[in-house]
Amino acid sequence: MQKSDRQLGMNRDITRRDFIHDLSLTSLGLTLPAGVLAEAFTGNPESAGTYYPPTRTGMRGSHPGAFEVAHALAREGKKFLDPADLDEEYDLVVVGGGISGLAVAYYYRKQFGADSRILILENHDDFGGHAKRNEFHQGGKMRLSWGGTMNLEYPLFSDTANALLGELGVDIDELLQGYDFEYGSGPKGSPSIFFDAETYGRDELIHGFSFRAGNSDNLEAIFDRFPISEESRESLKKFYARRENVFKGKSEAEVGKILSGISYTGFLKKYGGLSDEAANLFIKTTHGYWGVGADSLSAAECIGASLPIMHLLGHPELSGSGDDNAGGDVAMFPDGNASIARLLVHALIPAVAPGSDATNIAMARFDYSRLDEATSPVRLRLESTVVNVTNRSGGTSVSYVNRGRVLRVNSRHAVLACYHSIIPYLCPDMPQEQKEAQKYQVKRPLILTNVLLRDSTAFDKLDISGAYCPGRLHGAVWQVKGVNTAGYRHDWEDSGPVPIMFWGSVAPPDASVPVQEQHRASRALLLAMTFEHFEREVRTVLDGMLGSAGFDVQNDILAITVNRWPHGYSYSYLDLWDPEWPEGQAPHEVARRPFGNIAIANADAGASALTNVAIDEAWRAVRELNS
Numbered sequence: 001m002q003k004s005d006r007q008l009g010m011n012r013d014i015t016r017r018d019f020i021h022d023l024s025l026t027s028l029g030l031t032l033p034a035g036v037l038a039e040a041f042t043g044n045p046e047s048a049g050t051y052y053p054p055t056r057t058g059m060r061g062s063h064p065g066a067f068e069v070a071h072a073l074a075r076e077g078k079k080f081l082d083p084a085d086l087d088e089e090y091d092l093v094v095v096g097g098g099i100s101g102l103a104v105a106y107y108y109r110k111q112f113g114a115d116s117r118i119l120i121l122e123n124h125d126d127f128g129g130h131a132k133r134n135e136f137h138q139g140g141k142m143r144l145s146w147g148g149t150m151n152l153e154y155p156l157f158s159d160t161a162n163a164l165l166g167e168l169g170v171d172i173d174e175l176l177q178g179y180d181f182e183y184g185s186g187p188k189g190s191p192s193i194f195f196d197a198e199t200y201g202r203d204e205l206i207h208g209f210s211f212r213a214g215n216s217d218n219l220e221a222i223f224d225r226f227p228i229s230e231e232s233r234e235s236l237k238k239f240y241a242r243r244e245n246v247f248k249g250k251s252e253a254e255v256g257k258i259l260s261g262i263s264y265t266g267f268l269k270k271y272g273g274l275s276d277e278a279a280n281l282f283i284k285t286t287h288g289y290w291g292v293g294a295d296s297l298s299a300a301e302c303i304g305a306s307l308p309i310m311h312l313l314g315h316p317e318l319s320g321s322g323d324d325n326a327g328g329d330v331a332m333f334p335d336g337n338a339s340i341a342r343l344l345v346h347a348l349i350p351a352v353a354p355g356s357d358a359t360n361i362a363m364a365r366f367d368y369s370r371l372d373e374a375t376s377p378v379r380l381r382l383e384s385t386v387v388n389v390t391n392r393s394g395g396t397s398v399s400y401v402n403r404g405r406v407l408r409v410n411s412r413h414a415v416l417a418c419y420h421s422i423i424p425y426l427c428p429d430m431p432q433e434q435k436e437a438q439k440y441q442v443k444r445p446l447i448l449t450n451v452l453l454r455d456s457t458a459f460d461k462l463d464i465s466g467a468y469c470p471g472r473l474h475g476a477v478w479q480v481k482g483v484n485t486a487g488y489r490h491d492w493e494d495s496g497p498v499p500i501m502f503w504g505s506v507a508p509p510d511a512s513v514p515v516q517e518q519h520r521a522s523r524a525l526l527l528a529m530t531f532e533h534f535e536r537e538v539r540t541v542l543d544g545m546l547g548s549a550g551f552d553v554q555n556d557i558l559a560i561t562v563n564r565w566p567h568g569y570s571y572s573y574l575d576l577w578d579p580e581w582p583e584g585q586a587p588h589e590v591a592r593r594p595f596g597n598i599a600i601a602n603a604d605a606g607a608s609a610l611t612n613v614a615i616d617e618a619w620r621a622v623r624e625l626n627s
């Protein structure tokens with residue numbers, strides 16, 4: 001029977017509340033979503049004068065107060081007229097303080113001189129964009145986790161990205177030495193699948209199995225425990241046992257065409273013999289990595305995602321990599337690529353963290369009061385949503401909203417390192433073709449919810465490091481331990497508080513409509529979800545998954561941080577949804593064209609949701625600026 005909110009501990013006082021800056025919005029005639037005001041701050045260790053957003057909990061990512069101005073501009077056509085001119089003159093204004101925007105500022109100083117005056121405007125209450133640090137303090141211990149961008153996918157790095165990381169002192173080999181983590185499949189505890197009672201009729205934790213690796217000597221017994229129909233169980237048994245080439249006699253080109261023209265779940269049904277129910281179990285396996293389900297990806301793309309397919313193409317292994325690691329080779333900081341953002345900010349404004357470098361950056365407590373000082377050549381202004389960027393003779397004018405005031409600064413250059421889909425509203429005079437291309441780039445919604453548990457005893461008893469949850473909002477859950485880099489240590493053997501990461505995306509209401517419409521519909525769903533919705537969700541999953549091992553859902557949850565990213569991964573082109581464009585005509589290539597004194601960066605400009613791409617595009621944008 002479903003537990004009541006009280007039984008789940010929803011009434012318990014946990015560290016989950018957040019500061020909000022509602023005055024700025026109400027003075028503009030904008031309102032916060034219902035319920036937000038009731039979530040006034042109660043238990044955050046932060047106090048006035050010690051502004052330190054990484055420790056904020058509750059609704060983070062796209063947090064209340066960050067997006068209302070942009071939505072009023074883009075959705076409601078609100079005009080932000082009569083800006084007050086500030087007595088500030090810059091060489092460069094950067095829109096967006098994510099990794100791309102910060103890299104733009106870094107490169108600009110190289111290209112145009114270290115004394116260049118630069119203003120970075122960012123709408124959130126923290127810098128880093130998706131590269132968000134979640135920092136918990138409990139019982140004298142600091143625990144770090146990723147609020148967004150986590151992996152450094154170093155094998156994909158360009159010379160440009162490698163050079164920048166080198167200049168920041170990042171040593172990939174050193175990071176790899178401290179890296180002892182594998183997304184829910186080790187190194188301590190087996191991979192597992194959690195079937196929940198609400199979806200499947202009973203809670204069932206299948207220990208020692210993952211769909212990707214198919215890693216068990218006793219698959220029949222494993223599948224017999226799946227709470228699904230017998231027909232579906234039998235179809236899974238046959239699928240995993242088969243070794244054949246279902247395309248025997250066809251040319252490589254013919255096979256490639258078939259695989260890129262059919263969805264992965266379609267392939268599982270048509271060529272793998274799975275029932276609908278069995279095939280649907282795989283849908284969320286790709287949510288975290290692609291931002292869409294395996295029903296929206298082609299079978300060819302899912303080879304790259306290490307899902308089982310190769311054993312039906314004449315190979316002995318199930319998947320290309322033959323293991324459970326869909327993420328590929330990665331290096332990591334304990335707060336993910338927030339450390340890269342912090343290193344960039346430190347390089348631009350050293351006073352924020354004197355003495356910091358890549359070997360200790362994870363431990364630095366940044367002094368946010370130094371980010372925006374008149375005496376510093378580089379200034380980073382938070383809670384500032386840009387609403388207009390215009391070319392003028394010899395430069396640009398940039399208007400933004402900060403705490404209810406509409407302000408304007410002038411600069412020689414501007415670089416838009418924000419989401420491309422907002423650019424048509426910031427620069428309405430851009431060519432129509434370019435604005436259409438920017439609107440095409442609908443980012444993929446994602447969720448990354450961190451839950452601080454009292455300890456990992458229940459996980460240890462069950463011998464799991466995480467689980468795949470096919471029936472839940474977050475498709476995957478795992479312990480965050482074993483990233484011992486940049487001065488931080490949290491070993492698998494350590495006792496005490498542990499962050500548990502819930503990772504996923506919102507299933508679109510209708511997976512058959514064009515993928516951009518799917519993303520927009522998922523985004524609307526995500527924005528409508530309250531903190532309580534997420535809290536109930538993580539409590540239900542933890543209780544069902546760990547309850548048998550003594551987990552006390554009412555008392556063992558210490559804090560919850562929901563990193564909600566309605567504008568998540570950059571739009572990348574998918575086999576099933578996007579045509580082939582002639583060279584130079586793909587939407588991202590049209591969208592990023594320079595416009596007078598304005599250049600365009602962000603990972604969107606490379607149509608790829610990767611940190612290295614955000615850096616590459618920053619470098620390109622700076623080189624496009626006229627001297």
Ligand SMILES: Cc1cc2nc3c(=O)[nH]c(=O)nc-3n(C[C@H](O)[C@H](O)[C@H](O)COP(=O)(O)OP(=O)(O)OC[C@H]3O[C@@H](n4cnc5c(N)ncnc54)[C@H](O)[C@@H]3O)c2cc1C
Nearest residue numbers: 096098099100123129130149150151386418602603610611
């Ligand atoms: C949950 C999640 C996990 C990810 N994991 C990885 C990973 O493991 N590895 C990886 O390589 N990549 C990952 N990514 C992709 C990530 O997008 C890139 O790596 C990179 O961080 C993008 O940087 P960016 O600066 O291009 O964009 P963003 O980080 O989106 O920064 C753009 C900034 O501009 C701001 N902005 C937008 N409009 C305005 C405005 N009008 N005024 C002022 N500011 C504005 C935004 O709020 C944002 O802060 C992940 C993304 C998400 C969402």
